[in-house]
Amino acid sequence: xxxxxxxxxxxxxxxxxxxxPLVDVLREDLGLMGTKAGxxxxxxGACTVIVxxxxxxxxLYPLALxxxxxxxxxxxxxxxxxxxxxLQEAILDTGGVQCGISTPGVLMAxxxxxxxxxxxxxxxxxxxxxxxxxxxxxxxxxxxxxxxL
Amino acid sequence: MIQAVPPRLPVLxxxxxxxxxxxxxxxxxxxVGEAVALLDSLGEQAAPLAGAxxxxxxxxxxxxYVSLRRLQTLRAIERGVDEVRVxxxxxxxxxxxxxxxxxPLGALAEAARRSAFPAVRSVATLGGNIAAPFPxxxxxxxxxxxxxxxxxxxxxxxxxxxxxxxxxxxxLIVAARVPAPPGRQAWFERVTVRRGAEYSxxxxxxxxxxxxxxxxxxxxxxxxxxDAPCRVPAAERQLEGRSLDRAAGEDAGRAAARSLNARDGxxxxxxxxxxxxxxxxxxxxxxxxxxxxxxx
Numbered sequence: 001x002x003x004x005x006x007x008x009x010x011x012x013x014x015x016x017x018x019x020x021p022l023v024d025v026l027r028e029d030l031g032l033m034g035t036k037a038g039x040x041x042x043x044x045g046a047c048t049v050i051v052x053x054x055x056x057x058x059x060l061y062p063l064a065l066x067x068x069x070x071x072x073x074x075x076x077x078x079x080x081x082x083x084x085x086x087l088q089e090a091i092l093d094t095g096g097v098q099c100g101i102s103t104p105g106v107l108m109a110x111x112x113x114x115x116x117x118x119x120x121x122x123x124x125x126x127x128x129x130x131x132x133x134x135x136x137x138x139x140x141x142x143x144x145x146x147x148x149l
Numbered sequence: 150m151i152q153a154v155p156p157r158l159p160v161l162x163x164x165x166x167x168x169x170x171x172x173x174x175x176x177x178x179x180x181v182g183e184a185v186a187l188l189d190s191l192g193e194q195a196a197p198l199a200g201a202x203x204x205x206x207x208x209x210x211x212x213x214y215v216s217l218r219r220l221q222t223l224r225a226i227e228r229g230v231d232e233v234r235v236x237x238x239x240x241x242x243x244x245x246x247x248x249x250x251x252x253p254l255g256a257l258a259e260a261a262r263r264s265a266f267p268a269v270r271s272v273a274t275l276g277g278n279i280a281a282p283f284p285x286x287x288x289x290x291x292x293x294x295x296x297x298x299x300x301x302x303x304x305x306x307x308x309x310x311x312x313x314x315x316x317x318x319x320x321l322i323v324a325a326r327v328p329a330p331p332g333r334q335a336w337f338e339r340v341t342v343r344r345g346a347e348y349s350x351x352x353x354x355x356x357x358x359x360x361x362x363x364x365x366x367x368x369x370x371x372x373x374x375x376d377a378p379c380r381v382p383a384a385e386r387q388l389e390g391r392s393l394d395r396a397a398g399e400d401a402g403r404a405a406a407r408s409l410n411a412r413d414g415x416x417x418x419x420x421x422x423x424x425x426x427x428x429x430x431x432x433x434x435x436x437x438x439x440x441x442x443x444x445x
Contacts, residue, residue, distance in 0.1 A: 131266025
């Protein structure tokens, strides 16, 4: 079956099994390697992307449901010339990036939060990150980055 | 237009490999009747596909899935007189916003807010939580304690059943009707290994009908302890006729622990579930009591 949707504003059309995980399509078919495939069980949040303004774990999100949707990945956050956005800069500045595996998912979860709530409290930030596992930073630096925005 | 690049093989992850081994056909009906007819004609080979968070983790794929994506009327949450009708495709996120406090829908909304984490709550549906066969389903205890009614669609037409009744084979869940009479209060509590983003080790929903400070009727449901969430009449009897306070909650919790057969799991042994259950029931009852006092 053919599925058409948008990724970071660009039209995509491809023929594939509708139950393929979106993360797999993004990485293997579209070459967008920013989204990380961690557990493939919906437990680590590394593959978080935004579909129609909602954060989703793209390992549990089948291609068939993305049909007609706007998908945003970490590649869409920086400007076309590579300039990082304020959230990306803040996470770098505070030391909220270490090994980097969880970072794309963290950025997309936080982007979804900030679009709904531009000035979240610390509790709201932590609640938004409840599904994003990071074993390096202890989360504090990531939370500090958002509070510093 | 982004150009597709040739796939890099091998794709090593076992979940990613599944699609190579099984290609499922996805159907996208535009009416409930069409969806039910498809499920009926395909029988065992097919299952409904809603938020997909359960289907995507299953070890074996069906050869057909009936996607409910185009049935957006099933997503509506409608408030009637003394009742709220929650569509089967309403997400946990949407259900979490129904009721901020401990009103009649308080347990259901709190269960939805505490379940999983934002990137799952954004897609996981009411219908999926009812249909997926797992003991930790958080919405079910809340629906049981609310004495909700399920609206089902069958090839023979629509039927309504009690939330605790067995669903006929091939039935598509359309909505849950949750009673919301005046004087009813409900709350939900759960305990997990970590603070959030985990399955419940024990979950509890308590719903009471108050006449002044006295519990005229109570419904208590427990999830994650047995193989399926269930009502616990022994706990309800401990609350009925008494004033709503922590002592009554503790008695109800102990009665619940005595009447359930807990299951062992990798997350917690059976004895642990029963050990924490009384405290959780007491916590939910205390929350209701505090709210009642605050409302005076």
